Amino acid sequence: MSDKSIASIANISEQDLLSFTPAMRQFIQIKRDNPTLLIMYRMGDFYETFFEDAELVHRVLGLTLTSRSSTNSGTRIPMAGIPYMTLDQYLVRLVNQGFSVGICEQLGTPGKGLMERKLVRTITPGTLTDESLLNDRSESTLLAVYIQGKGSAVGLAWMTISSGVFKAMETTEAGLLNEIERINPSEILIADHDRELAEERFPDRSVSALPDWHFDRIRAEKTLLKQFGTSTLEPFGIADSDLLITAAGVVAEYARSTQGTDLTHITAITRETDNDHLGLDAASHRNLEIVRTLRGEQTNTLFSTLDHCRTAMGSRRLASWLTSPCRDQSEATKRSDAVEILLGSMEKLENINEFLKSIPDFERTATRIALGSVKPRELAALRDALPSLNVIAENLSDLDSELLKETAEELPLPEELYQLLCASLKKEPSTFIRDGNVIAEGFNAELDELRALKNHGGQFLVDYEAREKERTGIPNLRVEFNSVQGYFIEVPKGQIDKVPADYRRRQTLKNVERYITPELKAFEDKAVSAEERSKALEKQLYEELILKCKPFCQDLLNSAHGVSALDALSSFAQHADTYRWIKPNFVPVTSVEIKGARHPVVEETIENYVPNDCDL
Incomplete structure (x- = not known):
């Protein structure tokens, strides 16, 4: 060169x-x-x-x-x-x-x-799991698009690693943009030969083109079977679709490779169909300004207007409901019935909302447990929230709503998890395990001993000083420590004639002499390395704690699902109470009849809003 x-x-x-x-x-x-x-x-x-x-x-x-x-x-x-x-x-x-x-x-x-x-x-944009990189109230979603040929069906599979969501559906090329707008992926995976199509159809999206061999059906099926720990894909409803198997396998493999560890919390995939949600084309999604305005802002949208959720999990669930409106009339009825019941129990609703305020985002905590990246304070926040989940469940148990009763059953978590976290974690642990001060006293005897050594010797120094006073006959002898000299025995100059032969002079000052003994030097060597050893042991104990928490990940995700649904329903109830909204009646015919209709967003932005009727 x-x-x-x-x-x-x-x-x-x-x-x-x-x-x-x-x-x-x-x-x-x-x-x-x-x-x-x-x-x-x-x-x-x-x-x-x-x-x-x-x-x-x-x-x-x-x-x-x-x-x-x-x-x-x-x-x-x-x-x-x-x-x-x-x-x-x-x-x-x-x-x-x-x-x-x-x-x-x-x-x-x-x-x-x-x-x-x-x-x-x-x-990557679609595989974020770190707390510091994620937006609390929105998702980072990874989507794979698999097109077998021009004019053919399209396979879509998407995963939100941070919440354990994994879904797939078939669509058409004509419907592709509509589904992308609905799913709103942070990153789209395509085969390299479709790169030009992606640049033409969704130029404003973050796209990662993978070598065509990634989109191999056999490879994809092996990836999925390994991910789910099953011998067949029949239980997940995608076994009959090469499109979905291929797209889902690409997503699973890519997500796994970015995390550098197994995605143990992803245990299933759900197949969606057009009948699951109300179809909205891409233009309608944008023009309705559901979660973003036409300018790309997140204020003055339908979501920002209706979002009174106390938890980040609830806000994300609310956004999901709004961007993918439920088409199942029985499910929609269950939700509106639950809102009606909550409105009729305002005292209970206020009590529930107070407890919801104390619930951390443990849906994402569960993911980070599965990935082995959870921070000590996240586990401590989870521990402190577990009793609140039981109280909320009790408040819901006697409400006459099928959906609220189902939610109440999802909320409680195993007592074993609570006891484990209580026994192992300090009340207020450090933010990072590298800083130590995370594992509770009494959890591990060796760690307690190292901490005692680290904290200037603890009882050993007290006992050693008492023994040396008795042995030497020097009543004002002191065993001390400083960061420069380390450990030493301090003797007044008027008493140095009583100093034993095994004392070695360490420092001379105006009025005192400082000494070290073989026993004290041995203790010093142990104490100096105690902090390093205690941090290493604490890191090991913390990693073992995460492993013990991993079997509870599915319980945590199920409970988080219940919390998010309850929070979204409570948000609806609060808004309905404030703005005097009325429960809709769903009918089995194609018609819409609304008396005195009001636009939720516009009503908040102008002083004198005039309601309108709507009859379609």
Whole structure:
């Protein structure tokens, strides 16, 4: 390489590669294996980007663009980095602009040869699960579109990893845009040969084109059978559709690859049909401004007007109901009956809403338990909320509504989970396990001992000082600690003639002498390493706790389903009470008759709204 700088990996030949440092050769290989990803490469306390990735984050994020010498000949390459502690805030900005990011972590031990690094996680717009990257009240949904040929049916499969939703349906090319508008995916997967079609039909969506061999029916079926742990797809209603099997397999495989771990909370897939929801074309979805205005804003929409939900789970359920209106008249009737019952029990409704305020987003907590990425405070919030679920269930149990009774049965969680979390977690644990102070006292004897050592010795120092006073006959002898000298025995200068032979002088001050003994030095060695050892043990115990919580993931998702439905119904009830809405009567004929109709959004924005009748 004669140039003194190089900006692109594409310009590096195999011979040139040999001149790069081992760390950079490792990066180049990872980047070549994942050319569509922006690679964040961990080096010490920073995630670094190189070559064209560095120039991209310089433009998009405004990071300072520097360079480094990474070859034996001194050739410089572009570089831009961020401190590892601030990774999430930059990931949010990148993903919101449609970029997919690969996180490469250090797996080796510092100072012991070349540090091994591996791509451990991929962050894409449709596969977000991290709390810091997700919007509380909307979903990150991954959709695969499989078209067998022009004019043929289209297979759709979509997954929301953060809530465990996995669905599929067949549609037509004519209906494709309508379904995409309804599902509102954050990322669309297509076969590479359909790339031009995607650019033409949905240019404003984030699209990832995969090699055509990903869309192989046999490969897809194997993926799904492994995902569900079954020998057949018959129980899920998609076994008769090659389109759905292929699309669903692509989604499952892609989602699994981005998380770097099994999606154990995804245990089934639901097949939808056109009869499940009211058909709305893409233009109607946009013009009705259900969740977004024509300008793309989220205020002054039908959803923002009706959303009085106390939980993020409830808001997401409400948005789902509004964007995919139920076509089943019996289900719609059950919902309106439940709202009527809640309106007739306002005292109970207010009580339920107060308890709902204390419920965290444990639907997403369940997902992060399954993925092994749940944070200590999420588990603590879940623990603190479990008693409230039982109280809410009790409040619902005597209400005369089929839907509310079904919901009451879904809410309670196993007492075993509550006892496990109570016994294992501190009342207010640290945010991150790396900081320690997460596992409760009394949960593990070895951890308690290490903590006692870490906290300046605890009872040992008290007992040791008492023994030394008795042994030496020095009544004002003291055993002390400071961060500079460590542990020492402090003796007044007037008493040093009583100092035993095994005392070794550590420091001389004006009025006192400081000593160390073999026993105290041995204790010091243990105490100095105690913090590191206690954090390592605490991390191990926390990982074991997550494993113990994993069997409860399906219970958590079922309970979350009940909470979200109740919250959405309560939101309807509150709005109906405030604006004096009247329960509709559903009839088995094609007609709409409304007296004194009011537009929910417009009514809030003008002073003198005039109701209108509607007879169709």
